[in-house]
Amino acid sequence: MSDSKFIILGREIKKGESAILEMDVAKLHTRNNLSIPVIIERAPIDGPVLLLIGGVHGDEINGVAIVRDIIRRKYNKPKMGTVICIPVFNVFGYLNQQREFPDGRDLNRVFPGTATGSLASQFAYKFTQEIAPLVDYVLDFHTGGAGRENYPNVRCDFNNETTLNLAKLFGAKFIIDSNHIAKSIRDLINRMGKTILLFEGGKSLQLDREVINCGVNGALNIMKHLNMQEGELKIDTDYFLLKKTKWLRAPYSGMFESLVTNGSNIKQKTVIGRIYDPYGEFDKNIIAPFDCCIYGLNTAPIVYKGDAIFHVNVETK
Structure with missing residues (x-):
């Protein structure tokens, strides 16, 4: 990131400044606005911009808890660069404890979205226009769905050396070679020439402390590698590359x-x-x-x- 101004959701965040902004999602039928908090921490020294996302699917609670713990432990306050946290991305699904948006669509299958499309598509479009262009790295936290439990793992394209190297440093036991699913956040970020890791752990509608700790530690390892935090990387297990x-x-x-x-x-x-x-x-x-x-x-x-x-x-x- 250069010394240029950092403006997100219409607000300039200066060096050393923190902010909690609201990204408007929609207006409910009760005429109330629905928005999601976007938490920004910018260090006094310029550096990479890292985005941490939880709850793209509203019933994947472990991802929400991972980003929440990162904030609670103040790991999102970088020594250099900027960390953006969105603990609950799909606030509709989170409120209803459901995977999808109210229009029945999977939010992670509509990116980059359109300004005049479905509710999910409009939300994806806003993210694509106002947040995605600002970031350099993304950690997207998910869990298993439909009664399936995932052992903590990270997914990336093995042909992308940068992404594979980050996956090894994350510290999860399994690293899985995974294609980019069309119209997913991962596909969007990749097409924009940026780096994204997808973490999977546990199952929907359940909190798993082992999974949460793995996700938090993995995010901290990435931040240390990017010189956004100080200290030695903590990797407790050998990794397996699952091709x-x-x-x-x-x-x-x-x-x-x-x-x-x-x-x-x-x-x-x-x-x-x-x-x-x-x-x-x-x-x-x-x-x-x-x-x-x-x-x-x-x-x-x-x-x-x-x-x-x-x-x-x-x-x-």
Whole structure:
């Protein structure tokens, strides 16, 4: 970032200044305005601009808690550069404890949005125009959805050396090679020539302290690497590069019980789960088809044949 003025949402933030601004989302049918807080901390010394986002999907509470903890611990006050925090991005979904916007759309599938489109599209357009151009780096915090629990991991494009290097420094156990999904925030930021990491951990509508701590520590590691904070990076685990992944699917319908913990390294032919009926007529083991790491679990007690139950790697580095 240069010595030029830093203006966000119509307000100039001077060096060494803090601000909490409101980004208007929409006017409710009750004629009340709905807006989201945008928390900005600018250091006295110029440097990179880092954006931290939680709650793009309104039911992904761990991401909200991660950004909240970063603010509470004052990690968002940089020694150089600027940190922008948006703890609750999809305020509609957060209020309703739902993934989507009130118009039923997935906010993370409408970027860059349009000024005259759907409610979600208009909100995406405002972010694209007023915040995204200002940032250099983005950390986007997510959790598993639809009853699926993700072991803490970061996702990036392995062909992008800058992003892959940041992913290694984040400190999560698993780093997953992931394509950019069209019209997502990650796709938008990438197309703008900026750097973004997507963090996944835990499951929707649940707080997980291990996941939250991993996300907070990872963000702090990135800030230390960018010289926005002081101190040594804290990396507590070796990382696995998961180049190719797949879901193992239920071979039967029935009551499902996992026999392994999320994040486990499993050998081929290990019994990793059971599916059985409520009448005691059958009880089937689920066998690992190859050596793999499990980084995603279906936590539903009842599954149907073909349901995704274990998210595993097919190829590891």
